[in-house]
Amino acid sequence: MSFVTLDSVSAATPDGRLLFENLDLSIGAERVGLVGRNGAGKSTLLALVAGARAPISGVVSRTGAVAMLEQAPDLGADTRLVDLLGVRAAWDRLARIERGDGDAVDLAEADWELPARIDHALAEVGLDELDLERPAGSLSGGQATRAGLARLLIARPDVLLLDEPTNNLDAEARALVLGLLKRWRGGAVVVSHDRALLRQMDRIVELSPLGARSYGGGYDLYAQRKALEAEAAQRDLDHAEREVRRVAREAQVARERKDRRDAAGRRFADRGGTPKILLGRMAERAENSGAREGRLAGKLAAQAEEAHALAEARVERARLLGFDLPSSGLPAGRLVLAFDAVGFAWPDGRPVFEGLSLAMTGPERVAILGANGAGKTTLIRLATGDLTPTTGQVRLHVPFALLDQRAAVLDDGQTILANFRRLNPGASLNDAHAALARFLFRNAAALQVAGTLSGGERLRAALACVLCAATPPQLLILDEPTNHLDLDSVRAVEAALSGYDGALLVVSHDEDFLDAIGLDRRIVLKTP
CATH class of the missing domain: 3.40.50.300 (P-loop containing nucleotide triphosphate hydrolases)
Incomplete structure (x- = not known):
């Protein structure tokens, strides 16, 4: 029913x-x-x-x-x-x-x-x-x-x-x-x-x-x-490309064969002794035959090109979101972030945590987990210097970038290109276009207004703006980065982050995402 x-x-x-x-x-x-x-x-x-x-x-x-x-x-x-x-x-x-x-x-x-x-x-x-x-x-x-x-x-x-x-x-x-x-x-x-x-x-x-x-x-x-469909689409594209080449070769062979027939016909006519009316009919037959072959070759070529375009479009949809992150240059033994016996309480005296110590070294990948209200966002704000600990000390030793689920680093009223140049004032127009193209914002796509972007496009634009800076961040702090992404965008971000050579500090409830990016450690905060 x-x-x-x-x-x-x-x-x-x-x-x-x-x-x-x-x-x-x-x-x-x-x-x-x-x-x-x-x-x-x-x-x-x-x-x-x-x-x-x-x-x-x-x-x-x-x-x-x-x-x-x-x-x-x-x-x-x-x-x-x-x-x-x-x-x-x-x-x-x-x-x-x-x-x-x-x-x-x-x-x-x-x-x-x-x-x-x-x-x-x-x-x-x-x-x-x-x-x-x-x-x-x-x-x-x-x-x-x-x-x-x-x-x-x-x-x-x-x-x-x-x-x-x-x-x-x-x-x-x-x-x-x-x-x-x-x-x-x-x-x-x-x-x-x-x-x-x-x-x-x-x-x-x-x-x-x-x-x-x-x-x-x-x-x-x-x-x-979907994976099987992607493989089939790639096979179809490979077949279509081979078919285009085969049709082109056969058309070339047909042209060369016609050229040889035409040359033989001219030599036969030059020898003389053949009535003009017969020569005319021979020429007409040759012309009609050549036209038919040409039309057939053109039709086959058009069909092959159409099949190739359709196959390429299917594969391109699968490839559309793939991008790579630039190198951060983070040395393996570099101390990235340290919490030394950190405690924090709100002005009303309500404690969030006490005696928290942790250290991140080199391209380490750490997830901060815990129930709602356990202090995950507070820990991030302490790490970035947005909050000051009540007790203890927080030391951040490398350049960092914070990307939350809304990618708030972007100004909604500006284009992607304008946001990039605002956040990277030393970049030339060509530098900005080149950096954005690496993140799939090519040509006119870089002129989209940030407020009109989808969740996946927005995160990709924010990554481009912060990772292609003159001094790239060596620590990426991600706060629920997948909340507003579709599945294709999530998989693209996972693939990009899995190849990132900097440090990652991630807050996420998405276990599939955490598994995909390859964590080194999980830190679970307890609700106070």
């Missing part, structure tokens, strides 16, 4: 850019992972399924209830946890009845099973100890996301819609989301680049301008199929 069916659906951005067309998709009691390049229209597709927007053509049919996880819930001063759960009116009605203030309408419309559903939902997401009257503004980002998931469980829709549900969640909260989806028996559509989450899916749907393509199974089977 299908809860939602999309029939020949097309959608576009507000400025008219086509996202996809003639898309057909059915969603039943299954978990569907929705993937695709940033800007492909994944969030738009969720909005179409939810009924929050209409397609420009085609039909969306629903036979079941659909509910979407809110990405930016209201955390205002008057908002309580019960509001985030979406049951304020029903909860207040029960409270009035319990106080003896309820009227006949309250008694008639009371949902007596609501408290049990709330308790079950909060237990499912690990919030069972929280007071429903607690101000929403006092919740952490992770807690607010958990409350949003509990709201869906209370509503009991037929289809859940989740847009990057594990972003900014620690390992424990991520495990809760994975467990919830594993137990879910309705339909679910999940937009995510979290490969651990995508492994829980029953199928992966890849969105592109051509529509939606379905791959049975979870992420690993999808990745295997």
